[in-house]
Amino acid sequence: MQPWTKLLIIATAATVLIIAGSYAYFQSLIRTRLLISTTASLYETGLLNATRQAFETKYPINLAFIAVGTGQAILQAQGGSVDALLVHSPSQEAQFLAGGDGVCRKIIAYNFFTIVGPASDPADINGSSVTTALQKIVDYGRNHTASRIWVSRGDGSGTHTKEKSLWAKANFNYIQISAEFWYASAGQGMSQTLNMANEFEAYTLSDTGTYWKLSKDGTVSLVAFITETKDLLNVYSVMVVNQTKHPSVNFTNAITFMKYLISDDGQLLIDNYGKDTYGQSLFHSTVQLLKQNSTLQIVQWIKDYAFIKEDNESYECPPQYRDSRYPELYP
Amino acid sequence: MEVAAELRNVTKTFAEKRALDGVNVQIFDGEILALLGPNGSGKTTLLKILASILRPTDGEIHFHGVKVTGQNVEKIRMESTLVFQKTVLFNTTVYDNVAYGLRIRRATKNEIDYKVAHALKLVRLEGFEKRLARKLSGGEQQRVALARALALNTRLLLLDEPTANLDPKNARIIEDAIATTSRELKTTIVMATHNMFQAKNLPHRIALMENGKITEVGTSTEIFERLSKTLASFAAVENTFAGTARVSENGSTVIDVGNNVQVVAATKNVGEVSVFVSPEDIIMSKSRFESSARNIFKGKIVEISDLGSVVRLKVDVGKIFTVQITKQSFSEMRLNLNSEVFLAFKASSVQII
Amino acid sequence: MNMLDCLIASLQLSFSIDPRIIEITLRSLFVSGSAALIAALWGIPIATIIATKDFHGKFLIKTIFNSLIGIPTVALGFILFLAFSRETGPLGFLRLLYTPTAIIIGEAILITPIIVSLATTAIEAVDPEIANLAKTLGASESQASLVVLKEALEGVFLAGIASFNRAIGELGIAQFVGGFIFGQTELLTTGIWIELQLGNPGTSIALTVILLTMVFTINLALNTIQRIRMRGREWKSLLSSEM
Numbered sequence: 057m058q059p060w061t062k063l064l065i066i067a068t069a070a071t072v073l074i075i076a077g078s079y080a081y082f083q084s085l086i087r088t089r090l091l092i093s094t095t096a097s098l099y100e101t102g103l104l105n106a107t108r109q110a111f112e113t114k115y116p117i118n119l120a121f122i123a124v125g126t127g128q129a130i131l132q133a134q135g136g137s138v139d140a141l142l143v144h145s146p147s148q149e150a151q152f153l154a155g156g157d158g159v160c161r162k163i164i165a166y167n168f169f170t171i172v173g174p175a176s177d178p179a180d181i182n183g184s185s186v187t188t189a190l191q192k193i194v195d196y197g198r199n200h201t202a203s204r205i206w207v208s209r210g211d212g213s214g215t216h217t218k219e220k221s222l223w224a225k226a227n228f229n230y231i232q233i234s235a236e237f238w239y240a241s242a243g244q245g246m247s248q249t250l251n252m253a254n255e256f257e258a259y260t261l262s263d264t265g266t267y268w269k270l271s272k273d274g275t276v277s278l279v280a281f282i283t284e285t286k287d288l289l290n291v292y293s294v295m296v297v298n299q300t301k302h303p304s305v306n307f308t309n310a311i312t313f314m315k316y317l318i319s320d321d322g323q324l325l326i327d328n329y330g331k332d333t334y335g336q337s338l339f340h341s342t343v344q345l346l347k348q349n350s351t352l353q354i355v356q357w358i359k360d361y362a363f364i365k366e367d368n369e370s371y372e373c374p375p376q377y378r379d380s381r382y383p384e385l386y387p
Numbered sequence: 388m389e390v391a392a393e394l395r396n397v398t399k400t401f402a403e404k405r406a407l408d409g410v411n412v413q414i415f416d417g418e419i420l421a422l423l424g425p426n427g428s429g430k431t432t433l434l435k436i437l438a439s440i441l442r443p444t445d446g447e448i449h450f451h452g453v454k455v456t457g458q459n460v461e462k463i464r465m466e467s468t469l470v471f472q473k474t475v476l477f478n479t480t481v482y483d484n485v486a487y488g489l490r491i492r493r494a495t496k497n498e499i500d501y502k503v504a505h506a507l508k509l510v511r512l513e514g515f516e517k518r519l520a521r522k523l524s525g526g527e528q529q530r531v532a533l534a535r536a537l538a539l540n541t542r543l544l545l546l547d548e549p550t551a552n553l554d555p556k557n558a559r560i561i562e563d564a565i566a567t568t569s570r571e572l573k574t575t576i577v578m579a580t581h582n583m584f585q586a587k588n589l590p591h592r593i594a595l596m597e598n599g600k601i602t603e604v605g606t607s608t609e610i611f612e613r614l615s616k617t618l619a620s621f622a623a624v625e626n627t628f629a630g631t632a633r634v635s636e637n638g639s640t641v642i643d644v645g646n647n648v649q650v651v652a653a654t655k656n657v658g659e660v661s662v663f664v665s666p667e668d669i670i671m672s673k674s675r676f677e678s679s680a681r682n683i684f685k686g687k688i689v690e691i692s693d694l695g696s697v698v699r700l701k702v703d704v705g706k707i708f709t710v711q712i713t714k715q716s717f718s719e720m721r722l723n724l725n726s727e728v729f730l731a732f733k734a735s736s737v738q739i740i
Numbered sequence: 741m742n743m744l745d746c747l748i749a750s751l752q753l754s755f756s757i758d759p760r761i762i763e764i765t766l767r768s769l770f771v772s773g774s775a776a777l778i779a780a781l782w783g784i785p786i787a788t789i790i791a792t793k794d795f796h797g798k799f800l801i802k803t804i805f806n807s808l809i810g811i812p813t814v815a816l817g818f819i820l821f822l823a824f825s826r827e828t829g830p831l832g833f834l835r836l837l838y839t840p841t842a843i844i845i846g847e848a849i850l851i852t853p854i855i856v857s858l859a860t861t862a863i864e865a866v867d868p869e870i871a872n873l874a875k876t877l878g879a880s881e882s883q884a885s886l887v888v889l890k891e892a893l894e895g896v897f898l899a900g901i902a903s904f905n906r907a908i909g910e911l912g913i914a915q916f917v918g919g920f921i922f923g924q925t926e927l928l929t930t931g932i933w934i935e936l937q938l939g940n941p942g943t944s945i946a947l948t949v950i951l952l953t954m955v956f957t958i959n960l961a962l963n964t965i966q967r968i969r970m971r972g973r974e975w976k977s978l979l980s981s982e983m
Contacts, residue, residue: 060785060789063785064785066781067781067782067785070778070781071778071781071782071848074774074777074778074844075778075841075844075845078770078771078774078840078841078844079836079839079841082839082840082841082924091838096937099938100937100938100939105922108922120838120919120921120924121921121922122838122919122921123920135825135826135827135828136826136827136828137825137826137827137828137832137837138826244937245937247936247937247938247939248936248937250939266939269939270939273939275939275941302827304826304827304832435872438875438876439875440872440875440876461880461881464875464876464878465878467876468876468877468878469876471869471872471873471876473869475867475869475870475873477870477887477890477891478891479973480973480976480977487874487877487887488877488878491877491878491879491883492878517976517977517979518977519973519974519977522974522977535877536876536877539877539878545876
């Protein structure tokens with residue numbers, strides 16, 4: 057079968073050529089690439105794009121954000137597939153650090169979740185506390201069993217985790233209520249979930265960014281009833297994957313990125329993002345706040361919610377998870 | 388006489404069947420050798436082995452003294468070419484078909500142009516270069532196939548029933564081309580045929596085949612003289628019959644060829660004879676008719692072959708006669724299988740062979 | 741924003757020369773085109789061997805390829821994702837995850853069964869005596885195979901087009917091994933999905949329109965070329981026969 061052997065060699069060579077060629081081509085467009093797994097809601101607001109653009113003008117590093125659910129993002133970081141992690145779920149972040157997969161946690165931004173619902177407010181939650189509102193919604197749902205009154209992300213994301221914690225705080229058994237008819241699980245991203253709530257004329261928990269965007273576009277006509285309470289605090293942090301445990305990590309560049317996020321420029325960008333489009337910014341910076349350690353209520357809220365407890369102390373990043381080469385991160 | 392090709396003890400088995408059984412034959416340079424025999428006797432297999440596209444299960448093949456092996460088979464193939472019984476053409480122009488073999492041999496464009504034109508002229512298809520091969524009539528297609536083979540001017544030309552499905556006009560063109568090639572280029576030719584005219588007039592020697600063996604080889608005169616009966620009995624050639632001749636009361640010769648078929652011949656003869664009636668001499672009709680023909684038989688159509696302008700029929704009157712009529716007559720007479728017809732031919736059309 | 745507004749917005753988008761949309765479209769073409777090319781490089785010779793040679797297990801091989809046609813892209817995509825993962829995957833050292841190259845490889849694997857199956861059928865439809873005929877005219881084994889391939893060209897061509905269509909329209913592989921990275925691994929299919937997630941149904945529709953139009957146009961163009969070639973030959977043949 058000699059001519060076939062020749063053909064096989066040609067096919068293999070050509071395949072390798074095409075693959076290598078395309079790889080080289082795309083690499084040339086990329087220089088150094090940093091892989092950062094992050095939560096979809098951050099991606100959807102467009103903040104990451106803005107950050108990338110600003111960052112790439114200053115540094116010869118290419119940022120690639122892998123926007124998946126918070127759970128997935130953490131898994132990827134644990135597997136060493138990415139270089140940094142940017143999420144908003146403090147409890148899961150603590151576990152991540154405890155597992156030895158990450159170092160150098162820095163809190164970079166906060167905003168609030170909001171409970172939105174139909175303008176008619178059938179369950180009359182306007183003005184209530186979060187717990188009371190949830191109780192009212194459950195009552196309403198159980199009394200109007202033919203309709204859906206609550207839509208959940210249902211996808212294991214940071215928002216979903218937050219939602220579950222709120223139900224727990226209101227003393228509801230999540231597994232039980234999520235099986236009841238009035239509780240609808242979207243299993244999708246924030247936009248889709250809001251769309252569904254809009255369709256059903258139901259309530260849902262949303263991050264402010266996505267809600268404002270869809271509301272401004274007129275895609276949804278839901279109204280934000282409760283926001284800016286301690287219960288609905290949403291805190292974003294960045295962590296770098298541990299180089300000792302995962303040697304393939306692009307560590308130095310990841311630290312550069314982290315430093316940018318906590319720099320004055322980075323924090324300013326975060327503070328201003330969305331002001332033009334929505335009249336107010338979608339995020340608020342945290343670095344200065346925490347540094348000054350002022351008595352502002354928000355600082356206390358952040359510490360209570362987002363700091364990690366270790367030996368009766370709570371830290372932004374417990375000392376054993378800090379990299380000693382970069383003491384400037386924790387002045 | 389130089390030996391162009393030789394088969395030594397060649398056997399070829401396919402799954403259950405033994406197509407060739409210990410065949411020994413020498414083919415001489417420049418001769419035309421005809422292979423005669425019933426269907427399934429191994430003629431096609433023999434030709435394919437000579438063409439080096441089939442490998443024998445056992446035995447050897449030699450070309451001009453060189454034994455054919457796995458290594459040199461592709462080179463030796465260049466020295467012979469085979470025209471298939473069922474025409475196979477590439478789905479492209481006549482020119483590209485005829486040029487194919489030349490291109491394989493790396494001929495220059497000019498050479499190819501010249502040889503293609505020359506080959507097409509031999510088969511009377513001048514100017515057909517740009518036509519799509521598969522859109523031609525059956526006869527024209529077979530001529531293209533022959534031109535394709537002739538253009539290569541190989542030392543050995545192999546033909547498998549080259550005119551089997553052709554009407555007389557096309558058949559004649561092909562026969563002329565074969566004869567010319569042999570005469571002018573001294574090409575060695577081996578052809579399988581069922582056709583009486585070809586068997587009698589073209590070859591130098593004839594080989595009879597039966598059940599995968601060559602039973603007789605000899606010059607065509609020898610074979611026809613000695614073995615006309617064998618030829619007739621196994622339908623090696625169509626419309627030949629073996630029988631016993633006697634002189635009847637009115638002086639004409641009547642030959643009993645079996646199954647109650649009595650043929651009246653014009654020439655005087657007695658004893659064992661073989662007769663041949665050319666299909667073109669036989670008239671067919673749906674009803675019994677009055678005519679001067681001394682031979683009138685009633686029979687049933689048992690086979691119909693459409694050759695384009697002409698339809699070839701096999702009619703069983705006790706023995707099977709092959710008859711040809713025009714397509715128009717065929718449709719006018721509204722004939723089909725098992726139609727009852729009458730055949731008539733003159734006594735003078737009966738040839739004693 | 742109702743459907744009509746969306747449609748209008750998307751049409752505006754499609755016709756405005758938005759650089760991002762152009763970039764996505766070109767990348768889709770490049771990725772799926774490369775995949776189709778690789779699949780053809782391997783698939784056509786494999787199809788020729790299967791169609792023309794007899795060997796043990798031929799039926800089994802054909803069945804395997806036929807059934808692989810329907811492999812779900814998510815399954816294949818997920819498997820490749822695991823394989824290419826940087827530390828845990830056996831091919832992780834290639835650092836191919838989240839690059840367009842990984843998508844090319846994945847799509848090539850996806851569509852090879854398509855081209856093998858369809859091309860095999862096309863080649864088997866060719867008169868088996870053609871190969872023998874070519875040999876009687878002096879062709880070597882490989883030259884004879886090439887002639888058979890040429891006779892089956894139309895069918896093989898269609899097989900190639902079908903495989904390209906499948907590649908450019910798949911989502912599962914691009915999703916898992918590509919990762920929708922802005923400016924790097926976004927394709928038409930992943931673009932449609934993500935723009936919806938981002939709350940931009942207009943862009944999604946625009947990309948959908950582009951994808952469908954492109955697939956249709958490419959097919960139309962290629963099929964027309966085939967027809968012109970055939971017609972051209974018939975015309976020439978007709979002209980010369982009337983002379």
